[in-house]
Amino acid sequence: MKRFALAGNPNCGKTTLFNCLTGSTAHVGNWPGVTVDKREGTYKKCAEPISIIDLPGIYSLSPYTPEEVISRNYILDEKPDCVINIVDATNLERNLYLTTQIMEMDVPMVIALNMMDMVEKQGDKIDEKELERRLGIPVVKISALKGTGLTELMEKAFETSSKERKGKTVLEGCEIYHLISDVRIALDGQNVANPLFHAIKLVENDEIEVQMHSTTIKMVDEFKQSFNNELFGTDFEALVADARYKYISKNYSPLMTKKEKGVKLSKSDKADKVLTNKWAGIPIFIVILFAIFHLTFSEDLFYLGSIFSLPTLEDLGVAENFGTALLACFYDGAIFSPGVILFNLMDLITSTVFGWITAGLESLGAAEWALSLIGDGILGGLGGVLSFVPQIIVLLLFLSILEDTGYMARVAFILDRIFRRFGVSGRAFIPMIMGFGCSIPAMVNTRTLADERERTLTLRTIPFFSCGAKLPILTAVAGAVAHILGAGDGSIISFLMYVVGMAVAIVSIILMRSTTQRGEVSPFIMELPAYHAPSFKGLMIHLWDKTKHYVKKVFTIILASTILVWFLSNFNWSWAMTGDINDSILASLGQFVQPLFTPLGFGSQLNAQGWVFVVAAVTGLIAKEEVIATFGTLAAIFATAAPEIAVEGATDVMTMVLGTGITWPALIAFIIFNMTTIPCFAAVAAAKGETPKGKFKWTLLFWVATSYIVSAISYTAITMFASWSLWSILATLGIIIVSVVAVLLIRNYNKKHPVKGVK
């Protein structure tokens, strides 16, 4: 099968084109760096099926960021049959800069002039026939968004792929061209493939090339001694880049005729004026973030219920029937937010359907163990997790809108100054905020950061930005805490927990920056794409892409582990079903590790059943949704159930609170522990793939240590404020003294040992 590779600048519409060609549903965003790994799909409308490879977006083939190296190596080593170079026609010069580099490789190539619809809308024109002639490469006008010109593009690419093409360069008029030419001949003599490309990179003193051709580089070095350019000296890298742009602006740019534009601002400019306004920019960002959480989690939309003291359904004296239950999904003393409404509906559906199933089984006279397995084990566990799917979707929808409109890139712009103070650039904030959705894509996205230390730092803190799967833990446990304290539905506690997570991230970044990951903040040079309204189709693709991941997990790994937990908690070591949970396999395993969690408040101080919290936290490593699923399964085992609490999952937690005697500060510590500890296995695997060799084990250790220390401190501090005991005051004082001494020691050490090799 022929392979065509898509290459082009970030945000030039590559992924949209990829989706159009392959019918795949890859994720498209409106900020640079959405595709960070190559992806494959199949195009079926040509004479034969063609494999399409979507390479990460790059500005250049220099070796400075991992995605540039991925793209470069793919074209050089895997030798695709054709490279389709996507050029954003609204941004011709910078896009053609990459074209002039790909051109130098000996690979068949076609240019897809994308976003032609935008160009025409602006009233601009491009002479693409003349561009094709001057470049010597076929040019096809397309619009990936509208789906025009695609058949023509693929036919042209198919036709071109059967012809060999020798590399060509625009540097022929450049003053060091004869050096390039000499090096090319030398490399050709050594039978190096793509000699022209390698020759130019070698002349540029590219670090990858210098290692590969250590003998030939001497030619360049000798030449340098007799050469001096008044502007660039012997900095050939700069000289070459400059020559490329000069050539482009002289030969290609005039082919675009721009309609005279008045002073009228485009819609994008107008939006930008407000969103990044000097005074309003940061407050708007905070309001947007708050609005997202409010619309997803609030049980009192816009606080209308509290403001107008609306009556509850009970006050209104509505009869209890299914219609009322349905109404209660939308309103009960307050109007619910869209997230909560969807959640309630899903919960109503699952509990109704599950009720039928259990009733059906009972009427069929199923054995008691089967009833227990299906009712308490499987349905109890899955129900808890499934109800959260709609709420996760709502949260993801809002994050997707931020990405698609281009606002996310502005957030980096607005916040860079603040983040720099902590030791990372504003760019690092994009993967961090993505972490609120799911850690895995967020971790993969850290590749767009140019600096290795910054990548490591960011990756390690991503789990602290509590992901969608941790949401059930937050809601349920916070709901129980609020119930104990008699204060609302726990949404404020949930919000505070998010804040704690972010605070832990900031503190650990500062700590790592002054200890293991010292060095200066990496540069911040980034394109700000024009805003555009998100397309409905794009959003849906985006959402489906992320949601299917959750749903798949519910019916595979979570289902399997729920059954396992049920089995372990209902059977004893002699493989017989036991009525007493304290006799179960799970209990003995849990009790074994339980003492370790004493400083966190859910260890030895609890009664005989206290191991349930430890077990739940451990199952969270399989998938974070599992924590609440385990609660669902384990709560059924306690003899006395807690009275019903309106917040999903909170009743199960309350049952366990009553059964174990855990205190509310310990519940908070439990949330924090789950939020900051090792993420789920899938995210751990992603982290392993993204961390440099040898750093992965430290990353794991970092997560364990952080979660343990932070939870222990929270437990101690909150307990202390709840009841001033001597022991808690002493412990807190101890922690403060130790931290102050540590900070002073680190400062002192850093002053004496400045960072070497990092500028």
Added chain:
Amino acid sequence: MKKLSDFSIGETGVIVKVDGEPRIKRRLFDMGVTPGAEVYMRKKAPLGDPIEVTIRGYELTLRKAEAECVDTKEIKA
């Protein structure tokens, strides 16, 4: 000669020279910040840094520290 970092909002200039550490310089070049290019100072971030400029028809953001590497001259009318 005026450094890009000293521009006030709405000012335009032509790049004469780009200096600085090789990595930063290369990155600037790749993004089209090369001698001869016209650069327009669009705005500053709410906290005064980074800045946003229009160059080669698109919006680019960079910090003042990086903009300091860019020397410009006035455009001759």
